[in-house]
Amino acid sequence: MQLASERAFITTISIFTFWLKSLSPLGVFKNRRVLLHDYTPTRLPHRERELNELKNYFGPVLTEDVNVKVHVYGSIGSGKTVLCRRLGRYLEEEAVKAGKKLKYVHINLAYTPKPYHVMTKLMDQVSFVESSRSGLSPEEMLAIIARSLSREDYRLVLTLDEVDTYISEGRDPSILYMLPRVHELFPEAACRVSLIYVSRSLDWMAKLDKATLDTLGRVSAVHLGEYGVPEVRDIVGYRAEEAFRPGAVSEDVTDFIARASVGYGGVRYALELLLEAGGQAEMDHAKTVKAEHVRRAHALIPKGADGAYYPGELSLHKQLLLEGVINALQARTEPYLSLDDVYSAYRIACEEYEREAENKPAIQTYLTDLERHGYVLLVKGNETLVGMEFPPARLAKALKESLEHALQPLDKH
């Protein structure tokens, strides 16, 4: 008897909860995930011409026995990474339609500071069989990759993203020697490896020695111009359509976001602002994103020299350094850290993420770079001190995600 009344009580509660839920307004988001940095949208407004240019360059890879090398370059947030990933998806789809095998691999060289790391990532994706890499040199790994491509009859299109960061941090340029020459080193890979070099400007090539420069060979180039307000407005409008419920973001709000973002890094900041403004609207249980939500979001997002802090733009060791600085600052009440404190905190971060720590002079150079981008504050006197001007909580969260992404074995696209 008691059991029946308990059941009736639970049923009443469930009906009441369901009714309450149906009364509460729907959130503004349809799919928040599509605004995150690693999402590749189907359309790229204002990059159709460049995408077609790349499709034309890479078309013969599917139909003829050729390999292609292309530079994609343009300023910060001009869509280089997303464009290459979009091309990769297109090429893989076209290959399936044509009954051919093609693999697109995207490696961010700013996260892979040694040829060993680059080849490991590549091997993870194209060796097709589980093969041990312990004790293998980068050349030996490349040999396995070349053999696998030939055995499985695969074409590889490999994007080396942020090659300029890799070279400007003085990393071993031998990958830029090995990869374009893979056909000479391993004839079985002939015509199977095509390359895309991605950079903010082509200046990095001036830092290469002549032999490496010569092996890059004849490389076509696609330049991505900067977006202005009209382009950012269209891109934000399209991305909002994908992320929000119909009617949740008006054209006025899209325009406002685009204009507010101009001085803070353009489209990258605009998408961050759109996401945060959506969050503000949800907190208010609002059905639409209003100008007030955008203003609030704009004020809430801490900014550096390039707009919203985006740790994904930093190379792996700069991210580890920043992680160390944040941890050390959060553990104490004083505003500054000494260089020794920073270095030990950085080493702890390296241990946590199982990466070999770099030497002190390198860390000092990275600190200067972090200061230039507004991530840290350096006080120079007899002794250099390191501080941070804004509450680090938001950055700390983004940094954790970014480090996990940078260190995951497979770079998904």
Ligand SMILES: Nc1ncnc2c1ncn2[C@@H]1O[C@H](COP(=O)(O)OP(=O)(O)OP(=O)(O)O)[C@@H](O)[C@H]1O
């Ligand atoms: N034409 C576009 N359409 C839709 N989204 C875009 C477009 N261009 C850029 N984006 C988005 O803007 C953000 C910045 O683009 P992306 O990361 O590709 O720039 P980038 O040139 O690689 O920048 P960086 O030099 O910092 O690496 C990403 O979230 C990307 O998805």
Ligand SMILES: [Mg+2]
């Ligand atoms: Mg990029």
